[in-house]
Amino acid sequence: MKRDAELGDIIVEFVRNGAYLKCSAVHVKTGVEVSALGPAREPNAVERVAVAKLKRALENR
Structure with a gap:
């Protein structure tokens, strides 16, 4: 679980x-x-997306 300042948990x-x-x-x-x-070699970038x-x-709800 990750905590985001804007979204919470x-x-x-x-x-x-592959x-x-x-x-x-x-x-x-x-x-x-x-x-x-995204590419497997860039997990942080894929997570940011x-x-x-x-x-x-959530904004569009």
Whole structure:
């Protein structure tokens, strides 16, 4: 579990498939889930994209 200053608690999960990495981010309070794909060698970048997508998804609710 990760804590974000804006969102609160987020569950982050990584699944690798060859050269690709899927990062899923779930907002604990609302259950909203998003995912992002990217290169497996850049897990921090893929996580940043997933968290940014989660912020946008929550803004649009």
